[in-house]
Amino acid sequence: MGHDHSATVAPDELSEPAVCAACAVRNSSLCGALSSEEIADLNGISRRKRLKPGQVHVIEGDVARDFANVTKGVAKLLRGAEDGRMQIVGLLLPSDFIGGTMRSDGAAVQEHYTIEAVSDLELCIFPRDGFQELLGRYPALERKLLERTLNELQLARDWMVLLGRKTARERVATFFLHVAEKMRNHGCHGAVGFDLPLGRGDIADHIGLTIETVSRQITQLRKDGIIDMKGARHIVSCDMDALSEASGF
Amino acid sequence: MGHDHSATVAPDELSEPAVCAACAVRNSSLCGALSSEEIADLNGISRRKRLKPGQVHVIEGDVARDFANVTKGVAKLLRGAEDGRMQIVGLLLPSDFIGGTMRSDGAAVQEHYTIEAVSDLELCIFPRDGFQELLGRYPALERKLLERTLNELQLARDWMVLLGRKTARERVATFFLHVAEKMRNHGCHGAVGFDLPLGRGDIADHIGLTIETVSRQITQLRKDGIIDMKGARHIVSCDMDALSEASGF
DNA sequence: ATCGCGAATTGATCTGGGTCAATTTTTGAG
DNA sequence: CTCAAAAATTGACCCAGATCAATTCGCGAT
Numbered sequence: 281m282g283h284d285h286s287a288t289v290a291p292d293e294l295s296e297p298a299v300c301a302a303c304a305v306r307n308s309s310l311c312g313a314l315s316s317e318e319i320a321d322l323n324g325i326s327r328r329k330r331l332k333p334g335q336v337h338v339i340e341g342d343v344a345r346d347f348a349n350v351t352k353g354v355a356k357l358l359r360g361a362e363d364g365r366m367q368i369v370g371l372l373l374p375s376d377f378i379g380g381t382m383r384s385d386g387a388a389v390q391e392h393y394t395i396e397a398v399s400d401l402e403l404c405i406f407p408r409d410g411f412q413e414l415l416g417r418y419p420a421l422e423r424k425l426l427e428r429t430l431n432e433l434q435l436a437r438d439w440m441v442l443l444g445r446k447t448a449r450e451r452v453a454t455f456f457l458h459v460a461e462k463m464r465n466h467g468c469h470g471a472v473g474f475d476l477p478l479g480r481g482d483i484a485d486h487i488g489l490t491i492e493t494v495s496r497q498i499t500q501l502r503k504d505g506i507i508d509m510k511g512a513r514h515i516v517s518c519d520m521d522a523l524s525e526a527s528g529f
Numbered sequence: 530m531g532h533d534h535s536a537t538v539a540p541d542e543l544s545e546p547a548v549c550a551a552c553a554v555r556n557s558s559l560c561g562a563l564s565s566e567e568i569a570d571l572n573g574i575s576r577r578k579r580l581k582p583g584q585v586h587v588i589e590g591d592v593a594r595d596f597a598n599v600t601k602g603v604a605k606l607l608r609g610a611e612d613g614r615m616q617i618v619g620l621l622l623p624s625d626f627i628g629g630t631m632r633s634d635g636a637a638v639q640e641h642y643t644i645e646a647v648s649d650l651e652l653c654i655f656p657r658d659g660f661q662e663l664l665g666r667y668p669a670l671e672r673k674l675l676e677r678t679l680n681e682l683q684l685a686r687d688w689m690v691l692l693g694r695k696t697a698r699e700r701v702a703t704f705f706l707h708v709a710e711k712m713r714n715h716g717c718h719g720a721v722g723f724d725l726p727l728g729r730g731d732i733a734d735h736i737g738l739t740i741e742t743v744s745r746q747i748t749q750l751r752k753d754g755i756i757d758m759k760g761a762r763h764i765v766s767c768d769m770d771a772l773s774e775a776s777g778f
Numbered sequence: 779a780t781c782g783c784g785a786a787t788t789g790a791t792c793t794g795g796g797t798c799a800a801t802t803t804t805t806g807a808g
Numbered sequence: 809c810t811c812a813a814a815a816a817t818t819g820a821c822c823c824a825g826a827t828c829a830a831t832t833c834g835c836g837a838t
Contacts (some may be wrong), residue, residue: 300728359690361778367693369686382679392683403640419668422675423586424782429678430631434641436685441608443692444616444737448795480816488693495817512804512816529610697825731784742825744787760834761786 298326299405308375309349313424321417325410331355331397337378342393347396347411353401354477357393360483368486369393369436371477373462377428378403382412398477443488450528451487452497454516456507457527473508473515480512501526547575547653550669557624562673570666574659580604580646586627589643596628596660602650603726606642606700607734617735618642618685620771621728622711626677627652631661647726692737700736701746705756705767706776722757729761750775 298510300306300323301316311319329348331337338344340359345453350372372378372395381389415422442454463474484494501507506526507518537549540746549572556610560568578597580586587593606619621627621644630638655663662669666731687755702732713725727735733743750756755775 317567328575361694365694367690369689380679380683384676414669419665419671422668422671424669426675426678427631427633428683429675430629433678433685434629434684436682436689437606437608437642439618440618440685440688440692443689444734445614446612485693487668490796492797492815492818496795499817501535514584529612529614739826739829740786741788745825748787 286341292323298323298328298505303351305349305351305375309351309423310377310424311349314419318418321407321414324402325414326406329405331403331429333397333399333401335401337397337401337403338391338500339468340391342391344379344381344389344391344408346408347377349404349406350376350378351404352403354398355395355397355401356398356478357395357487366485367488369439370432371462371486371500373477375498377425379411383453386412393521398469398482402507448489448493449497449500449526451489451500452494452501453506453523453526454528455483455487456515457520457523460518460520471528473517476513476515480495489502540611545609547577549575552600552622552653554598554600558600559626559673559677559721560598560721562669563619563667567667570674571655574617574663575653575724576653578649578652578654582646582648582650584646584650586644586646586650587640589640593623593628593630593640593657595657595757596626596655598653598655599623599625599627600653603647604644605647605727605731605735608642610707616737618688619681620735622713622726626674628660635661647731652663654744655733659757666694695736695744695777697746697773698749700738701732701743701750702755702772702775704732705771706772707751709767709769722766725762 281440300311300319303309303311307314307321311322314322327512328351329337331353337348337355352374354520356369357372358366358368362395370393377397382391383389415425437519442451446454459476460474462476480494484491486495488496498507498509501523502509504522504526506518506522509514535583548634549560549568552558552560555561560571560602565573577600578586580602585606586597601623604621604746607615607617609615627644629641632638664674691700695703709723712726725732729740729743733740736743738746742744746759747756750772751758753771753775754768756770757765759765
């Protein structure tokens with residue numbers, strides 16, 4: 281370590297080894313639970329994976345092979361039917377952990393959701409067995425995973441309220457607030473505005489509406505002066521109080 | 530232990546001490562992770578709490594004071610607004626664990642949801658500090674809690690699909706399947722049918738519909754010969770395959 | 779058994795958001 | 809800068825489920 285141009289760069293985009301010490305999410309991710317010495321163990325078993333927008337990391341129903349951290353980009357966690365119906369059950373941003381199933385008896389488990397890259401995506405992959413073993417060895421790691429999972433659960437339940445009881449306008453407003461918050465944690469924001477990580481179609485699939493309704497509600501929020509946009513994906517400014525008001529309880 | 534009429538029964542229904550060895554959910558609950566010796570520690574800090582239907586255990590926004598196991602009865606986990614809108618985000622049955630927030634820094638946390646008894650309810654309460662300490666001491670306990678939480682998360686996300694994308698008929702069918710499954714785990718079922726733990730209003734609040742729509746869909750399922758009922762809350766028989774078919778993907 | 783009252787069902791009507799169909803805007807390749 | 813393809817917006821119309829309003833059912837108390 282020490283100089284900033286590696287003599288031999290890893291050429292393969294699928295199995296490049298990870299370098300935890302230089303990881304963008306070293307401290308904000310699960311790994312923050314481990315000391316510099318401990319993290320060497322993780323470093324030993326991890327590798328990088330890069331995906332282009334639209335590429336799929338795992339598919340609903342596959343045998344679950346590994347865990348992962350998102351180190352860069354945005355992905356969506358989704359569940360869908362043969363017909364067009366599709367529900368995005370979560371967004372994955374840098375420092376988010378991937379690996380929703382686990383059985384202490386070590387039996388094989390199925391992936392429950394499909395994970396698809398929305399932007400250029402970079403993952404840090406850990407093989408199942410190795411990672412589970414580390415969870416047993418480092419209680420702080422397991423504790424942090426538990427806390428994260430509890431947070432996700434809370435988020436999912438809040439989303440149930442949105443999907444079960446909110447109006448179209450409230451859903452869009454809530455989504456904007458949610459994104460503003462998530463993005464803020466990752467520095468991807470200007471002083472007043474922020475970028476939408478999803479297109480209209482994905483927003484619709486996340487908040488249980490159609491593209492057209494999402495579009496109409498956004499238009500309305502603009503007419504009401506609650507948000508202002510430059511291009512379809514960049515929110516230039518927004519009156520957070522009014523937005524919060526519009527998001528309903 | 531040994532004879533079946535205690536010489537001195539605990540008179541107070543609010544702080545009767547728990548007796549883990551005789552607990553109805555000793556093995557099916559979180560406590561199953563602990564050996565008979567280890568469980569003595571839990572026994573030391575736990576106490577029973579009994580609630581009548583409609584009584585509330587904790588309220589959304591309160592300071593979180595403790596964790597608990599459900600030992601008997603049914604409760605609902607809900608979130609509501611000032612106006613009548615209400616979403617039931619989960620059902621609690623015997624052996625389910627209560628305690629959705631946790632921070633390793635020990636800071637105070639708010640209850641995120643209201644918990645209300647649906648039937649006569651019996652809880653086994655653990656004070657926050659004591660329980661968190663035990664979690665640190667017994668890794669198997671923490672592991673089991675993690676697994677349970679991951680399961681809950683999966684369930685919540687499946688429910689997001691129901692709320693975001695399913696039709697009224699599919700929602701009712703899915704709810705029935707869900708209840709049949711949950712009940713089956715607790716022996717509360719006959720050979721062919723099962724009881725509904727919730728009234729029409731609560732079902733509606735759980736699957737994001739109104740009472741009237743729930744009622745109409747149930748009527749339709751009966752007319753279609755998919756279910757047969759005796760009284761409003763007891764399903765006498767149902768064609769599981771047809772029900773599964775009706776529940777949509 | 780029967781009474782009374784909350785729960786459930788049923789009916790009539792209304793409406794928020796879905797569907798179908800054009801435009802218009804944005805984006806990115808050359 | 810120009811052009812084509814994709815994404816977003818807008819409009820017209822429709823329908824699943826909400827709302828409002830009676831009945832009817834079913835269960836616990838007497």
